[in-house]
Amino acid sequence: MSKTLSISEYFSYFKDKRLINIFIFGMSSGFPWVLIGSVLSAWLKDEGLSRSMIGLFGIVFGAYSINFLWSPLIDRTKLPILYKWLGQRRSWILLCQSFILIGTLLLAGLDLKTNLALVAVICLLIAIASATQDIAIDAFRIDTLSENESHKATAAAAMATSGWWTGYALLGAIPFYMADIPSLDWPQIYYFLAAIILLLMGGALFAKEPKSNREAVHAELERVYLEKLSSTKQTPLTKTVAWLAVTVIDPFRAFFTKNGVKTALALLAFIFLFKIGEAFLGRMSIVFYKEIGFSNSDIATFSKVGTAVLTIIFTFVGSLFNQKYGIVKGLFISGIAMAASNLAFSWIALVGPDLRLYAFAIVIDGFTQAWSLVAMVAFISMLCDRAFSATHYALLASLGNLGRTLLSSYSGVVIDDWLAGNWSLFFILTALMVLPSLLFLYLIRHKLYELERNYHQKN
Numbered sequence: 127m128s129k130t131l132s133i134s135e136y137f138s139y140f141k142d143k144r145l146i147n148i149f150i151f152g153m154s155s156g157f158p159w160v161l162i163g164s165v166l167s168a169w170l171k172d173e174g175l176s177r178s179m180i181g182l183f184g185i186v187f188g189a190y191s192i193n194f195l196w197s198p199l200i201d202r203t204k205l206p207i208l209y210k211w212l213g214q215r216r217s218w219i220l221l222c223q224s225f226i227l228i229g230t231l232l233l234a235g236l237d238l239k240t241n242l243a244l245v246a247v248i249c250l251l252i253a254i255a256s257a258t259q260d261i262a263i264d265a266f267r268i269d270t271l272s273e274n275e276s277h278k279a280t281a282a283a284a285m286a287t288s289g290w291w292t293g294y295a296l297l298g299a300i301p302f303y304m305a306d307i308p309s310l311d312w313p314q315i316y317y318f319l320a321a322i323i324l325l326l327m328g329g330a331l332f333a334k335e336p337k338s339n340r341e342a343v344h345a346e347l348e349r350v351y352l353e354k355l356s357s358t359k360q361t362p363l364t365k366t367v368a369w370l371a372v373t374v375i376d377p378f379r380a381f382f383t384k385n386g387v388k389t390a391l392a393l394l395a396f397i398f399l400f401k402i403g404e405a406f407l408g409r410m411s412i413v414f415y416k417e418i419g420f421s422n423s424d425i426a427t428f429s430k431v432g433t434a435v436l437t438i439i440f441t442f443v444g445s446l447f448n449q450k451y452g453i454v455k456g457l458f459i460s461g462i463a464m465a466a467s468n469l470a471f472s473w474i475a476l477v478g479p480d481l482r483l484y485a486f487a488i489v490i491d492g493f494t495q496a497w498s499l500v501a502m503v504a505f506i507s508m509l510c511d512r513a514f515s516a517t518h519y520a521l522l523a524s525l526g527n528l529g530r531t532l533l534s535s536y537s538g539v540v541i542d543d544w545l546a547g548n549w550s551l552f553f554i555l556t557a558l559m560v561l562p563s564l565l566f567l568y569l570i571r572h573k574l575y576e577l578e579r580n581y582h583q584k585n
Contacts, residue, residue, distance in 0.1 A: 146285075148266075157323065194521040226323055267282055268507050288441045295434030344372050397522055432492070453578060454574045
């Protein structure tokens with residue numbers, strides 16, 4: 127990796143058509159969160175359902191925290207017909223998008239009040255299909271760049287992150303504008319959302335399947351297992367055992383072998399803890415804004431549209447820093463900056479509903495959020511073995527999601543029961559939450575610097 131790379135040279139990477147594909151797949155990854163998240167919540171609210179009932183629908187997002195359980199299948203299973211036509215990664219992406227499309231059309235044709243249980247089942251199926259799609263999309267991104275193109279890793283991470291926010295926030299804003307048109311109802315809006323999915327499916331059709339030696343590596347590993355299992359002849363049982371061993375056991379063994387047990391455990395702890403403070407803040411942010419005195423229009427302007435646009439823009443600024451100074455340093459500095467940005471919200475809690483201070487906090491938060499997201503995506507990608515890219519990325523990303531969803535669910539308890547409603551102290555606490563993850567990162571920094579050097583020396 128060249129430390130003297132100019133800004134113009136770095137941004138020339140984005141002319142690579144493969145990165146455009148990564149951006150489009152990022153949109154496909156973010157858009158399902160609109161279908162079963164914000165838009166569904168608005169529809170349920172308009173149908174008169176309680177906040178508790180609407181909140182229960184959030185359980186379906188648990189699929190994103192456990193998708194590593196079936197991620198080995200995405201690395202190994204070849205889909206009939208589609209595999210020959212599209213290849214391993216794109217075939218899985220298109221299949222999952224097809225299920226998401228069908229689920230969206232089914233939702234559009236249902237009466238929510240009389241079919242609530244069926245709606246919940248369809249939302250769960252969409253979540254599973256979307257979480258599975260994410261496995262294939264992340265693996266596609268990692269496989270797209272050859273091992274001698276690691277200098278483009280942060281650019282690819284930036285395109286994936288900005289694509290996700292475009293799909294989630296910018297495309298996700300359209301149905302809310304449509305909902306204010308008197309002649310349109312939510313089922314009609316869902317038919318429109320289905321049309322967007324159909325357009326996004328074109329990404330899988332027109333992208334180029336990345337080259338990989340994954341199948342050759344798997345075949346060699348299976349051969350070794352078969353030699354150990356049978357000294358005479360192969361049987362269906364020994365073939366099945368060998369296939370399962372390569373599919374389920376080897377991805378985890380490869381990760382611990384590559385990094386060493388102590389480093390691997392520290393890495394897992396870091397990923398689990400890194401974004402928890404940010405998640406605590408995010409889970410309670412809307413409640414805080416309303417209690418402190420900001421209007422709904424203020425929240426929509428600053429926290430929704432403003433945050434999305436800023437995150438997309440700053441994604442590329444953060445990726446430039448990571449490209450110039452390295453992914454590990456980017457994680458250190460973005461982690462510290464992310465914690466410091468939370469203090470701006472603590473300041474708002476003391477001052478009150480000051481729009482200028484609100485705007486300042488959103489700008490700082492958007493920058494640090496984008497920076498840390500790009501650094502984390504590039505970091506996890508660096509840790510993945512290309513022979514098991516789908517499994518490794520899903521495992522590590524799911525661990526980060528699990529930390530955020532499992533612990534941040536107690537954020538309301540913390541502010542109410544532990545801090546007696548003291549918002550200023552709450553945001554200071556969220557800033558401190560990043561420190562344990564940075565400690566784990568510091569303890570294994572030398573190993574990670576070595577790993578990063580080896581990663582870039584393949585250029």
